[in-house]
Amino acid sequence: MIRRGQISELDCRTAESMVARYMNHTLKTDEMEEFLDHIEHCPSCYDELETYFIVNKVTQQLDEQEDGSVLDFQKLLEQDIRRARRNIHKRRGIQFAGGILTVILTVVLVVFFIFIFFEIKHFW
């Protein structure tokens, strides 16, 4: 059920289909943001992600370490989500900086050509 304002536009079916891609880090910036917005307000999808996350981490842990230490998966997932959020900001920041740089370069080029144009006119 979708309650306006409480749960983002993303419906649960779509969010659930994105869980695997979240784990593989193959979501685009916008998709990632929509996904995070959804799971933060939707307990059933959060559970889905948590289950997937735990299975994934347990498998990884079996491969990597055998010291028997038990990881706090809930905390790990929270950290993972926070990291994903920071990544969104970083990617947006890079996009923004890139845009600003393009504008500055364009202005510099235009000014340069105007300058050259007037310099050439002086010579004639």
Ligand SMILES: [Zn+2]
């Ligand atoms: Zn949901």
